Amino acid sequence: MKGLSRRRRFGLAAFVAAGLIVALVLAFFVSPSASGDPDGLDKVAIDRGFADTETDPALGDAPTAGYEVRGVDDDRMSTGLAGVIGVAVTFAVAGGVMLIVTRTRRTGPARGVRH
Amino acid sequence: MHIPDGFIDGTTSAGAAVVAAGGLGATLRRAGEVLDERRVPLAGLVAAFVFAVQMLNFPVASGTSGHLLGGALAAVLVGPAVGAVCVSVVLAVQALLFADGGLSALGLNTLNMALVTAFGGYAVFVLVRRVTSRTSSSVVLAAGIAAAISVVLSALAFTLEYALGGTGTASVPAVAGAMVGVHVLIGIGEGVITALVVGTVLATRPDLVWGARGLTIDQPAASVAEGAAS
Numbered sequence: 282m283k284g285l286s287r288r289r290r291f292g293l294a295a296f297v298a299a300g301l302i303v304a305l306v307l308a309f310f311v312s313p314s315a316s317g318d319p320d321g322l323d324k325v326a327i328d329r330g331f332a333d334t335e336t337d338p339a340l341g342d343a344p345t346a347g348y349e350v351r352g353v354d355d356d357r358m359s360t361g362l363a364g365v366i367g368v369a370v371t372f373a374v375a376g377g378v379m380l381i382v383t384r385t386r387r388t389g390p391a392r393g394v395r396h
Numbered sequence: 397m398h399i400p401d402g403f404i405d406g407t408t409s410a411g412a413a414v415v416a417a418g419g420l421g422a423t424l425r426r427a428g429e430v431l432d433e434r435r436v437p438l439a440g441l442v443a444a445f446v447f448a449v450q451m452l453n454f455p456v457a458s459g460t461s462g463h464l465l466g467g468a469l470a471a472v473l474v475g476p477a478v479g480a481v482c483v484s485v486v487l488a489v490q491a492l493l494f495a496d497g498g499l500s501a502l503g504l505n506t507l508n509m510a511l512v513t514a515f516g517g518y519a520v521f522v523l524v525r526r527v528t529s530r531t532s533s534s535v536v537l538a539a540g541i542a543a544a545i546s547v548v549l550s551a552l553a554f555t556l557e558y559a560l561g562g563t564g565t566a567s568v569p570a571v572a573g574a575m576v577g578v579h580v581l582i583g584i585g586e587g588v589i590t591a592l593v594v595g596t597v598l599a600t601r602p603d604l605v606w607g608a609r610g611l612t613i614d615q616p617a618a619s620v621a622e623g624a625a626s
Contacts (some may be wrong), residue, residue, distance in 0.1 A: 293438065296601050297545035300441045304448040312451035320453060321578040322397050322554065324460040329571055331564020336402035338495040346495035348451065364451055367489060371447040378442030379478065379581040381437060382428030 301372065308364025311347075313357035397550060397579075398490065399505055399557075401498030408561025413503025419511050421482055426477035435474075438604060443469050445480035445593075450486065462582030464476060465550060467513025468486050468589040472521055472535075472607035473597065480514035508553040517546030521607055532598045537610045540591030547583035551575040557585035 317329060326332040344351045345363050353359040431439060441551075446466035453461035466486070470479030487505050490496040497505045524538035555572045558564070562571070597605055 292600075293434070296604065297437045297441045301443060304445045308448040308451060309621065311524070312448070313468045315451060315463075316453040316455045318453070318455060318459050318461040320397060321456070321460060321462050321551070321575070321582050322399065324578060325571065325574040326403065327453055329564065329566035329574055331403065331562065331566055334402045334563040335400045336423075336498075338401055339499045340492060341495045343493060343495055348494050348496070363494065364448065367451075367493065370474050370493065371486055371489050372440040372444035375443030375482050376436055378424070378481060378485060379431055379436045379439040380433070380456045382424050382481075383431050386425075386428040388436050389450060393459070 301368070304368045305365055308368045309361040312364045313360040397463075397505075397509055397547075397554070398410040399496030399501040399508070399554065401500045402563060403498075404501060404504055404557050405561035405563055408557060409500045411503075411560075412507055416506040416511065420481070420506060423477050423480045423484075423511070426589060427449065427475075427481045430475055431478050435604075439474055439478050439482055442474050442479065443485050444619065446470055446483055446584055447486045447489065449589065452491075456581040456585065460578060460581075462547075463580075463583055464586055464589050465509050465513050465547055467510055467550075468517025468521065471514040471518040472539045472542070472590070472594055473605060475606040476514045476518035478606075479518070480510050483510035483514060486510075490548040496624065501582060504554075504557055506550050508550045508557075512553045512581040516541045516549040518529075518607075520545045525607070525610075530611060532595075532602065532611060535598060535611065536591050536595045537604065539594040539607065543589035543590035543623070544580075544583035545562040547579050548588045550577035556621055565589065 297330045323332065326335070338346070340346060345366060348363040349359045350366070354360060407422050446464070446469065449464045450466060451463070453463045456462045465482045465483070467479060470482045473479065474482065484506050487497060487502065487510060491499055491502050491505070521538045521542035524541050525534060528534035528538060552572075552575070553576050555568065559568045594605065594607075597610060602608055602611065
């Protein structure tokens with residue numbers, strides 16, 4: 282069955298599905314183990330004394346703020362679920378935006394005169 | 397690298413939002429022109445993948461972490477315009493759902509982490525491709541170098557914004573030095589991750605890599621081209 286492994290047989294849908302599975306695995310299983318240290322900018326802000334200029338985020342009360350799903354007590358589960366939600370929403374929004382802009386291109390002038 | 401609310405004053409943040417909106421508008425138009433509708437799911441995947449990998453902070457120095465920005469990666473995979481749109485969506489989702497990056501700083505963050513990394517990174521990618529052979533390993537190498545430099549470009553963009561409207565008292569040269577120093581280290585991680593991902597896609601579906609379009613996909617033919625180039 283060597284023929285099945287030939288690269289051209291790996292269809293676009295299968296590629297996207299496999300890629301999404303990798304993204305979901307990283308988001309759910311790996312992200313809870315990510316470093317919790319401040320990132321480059323935050324570290325510079327701390328070291329250079331401007332970290333305290335940060336103000337409270339306007340959406341800090343969102344149910345998934347800070348990559349924690351409210352109501353899920355287990356930290357790993359909470360972060361992992363936030364990651365899964367983020368991957369799904371990002372895929373849908375990015376796909377939706379790109380679908381709109383590719384279709385607008387094709388039917389743009391016709392849409393423009395429609396009332 | 398996500399700027400929270402407060403680091404940069406309101407005027408500069410608003411100005412950045414206007415510039416980012418203008419840039420993103422032009423980028424969306426361009427993305428619509430170049431993306432084949434059948435490849436829309438691929439753009440969705442690139443965005444979702446960048447979101448996932450951005451969560452994976454890796455340690456770079458004592459008490460400091462970094463994560464992939466992904467603009468250069470996205471640009472090499474789906475082109476700079478579609479790539480910039482992908483990362484912009486990631487940043488919007490992060491700000492709106494996860495309070496990661498301030499809402500008032502969304503324009504700043506879109507400039508630094510989507511537009512500068514995708515277009516700046518892709519420019520570096522094209523330059524490196526020009527001076528290397530027409531092989532898939534050159535594409536991987538160029539992607540890695542472009543990704544590393546894109547992080548430093550992004551750090552410089554923040555420094556410029558800090559110079560224009562930073563609310564902190566630290567001097568601009570001090571911030572510039574610290575930002576570039578730490579982001580060179582983060583850039584190395586970005587370069588390695590980007591090279592690994594581009595290499596993996598090239599090994600699976602090379603025809604899906606925007607930055608490898610000049611390559612002959614057939615291995616034997618690629619070897620011939622390689623021979624002719626050297």
